């Protein structure tokens with residue numbers, strides 16, 4: 001019997017016998033989310049000071065799960081955030097980012113749970129892409145509930161920051177139909193790798209997390225799990 005995963009692969013494949021559906025996209029959808037009522041903290045734009053080369057960084061990257069109880073600087077948080085949600089250029093009404101995205105639709109939203117960052121309150125923030133700022137959506141220590149949601153993986157509480165990536169499904173589905181689900185996960189993978197490489201370049205440790213109770217993470221973020229749902233997490237901190 002065909003499994004759910006096999007059915008998904010079959011039903012979302014393009015084949016020469018069945019032409020891909022013509023794009024139904026008429027106009028460019030809103031390509032970022034905003035919380036206009038919340039306090040916004042602009043992140044310092046990342047500098048261009050020299051760092052290690054790409055080959056060195058790729059060779060150094062590994063998953064780090066043990067962290068020292070140290071804060072990271074807001075400058076380092078800014079570099080990490082830039083690597084997953086920075087706008088590279090504005091052209092034809094699109095905000096092209098440092099990560100690739102199918103159709104430049106950017107269905108993946110970034111949230112940051114701050115455990116220890118110099119000069120920032122603990123809490124859950126959303127990355128507002130066009131202004132490169134953090135919107136404080138839930139103040140306080142939410143690491144116990146997020147750790148529980150991540151199957152008790154305690155790096156969620158011991159790290160300095162947790163990146164959380166959700167998908168706004170229709171932002172991509174409006175163009176690609178159900179095939180959008182493939183692209184959404186691929187987009188998130190690129191963001192995860194950028195986070196890993198940036199952490200390695202800064203001498204920080206990173207581990208991405210795919211094992212979590214979806215509904216519980218959605219609850220921490222206040223998203224409904226249907227229109228917008230959690231995809232992937234990434235923790236970053238000072239290696240122990």
Ligand SMILES: Cc1cc2nc3c(=O)[nH]c(=O)nc-3n(C[C@H](O)[C@H](O)[C@H](O)COP(=O)(O)O)c2cc1C
Nearest residue numbers: 061062063064065153192207208209210211212232
């Ligand atoms: C999609 C994905 C999900 C992952 N989920 C977890 C996780 O839930 N917990 C964990 O400790 N590591 C997780 N990892 C990290 C992998 O275990 C790790 O990348 C792998 O063991 C290879 O080690 P390396 O990253 O040090 O090269 C995940 C990695 C990926 C790419």
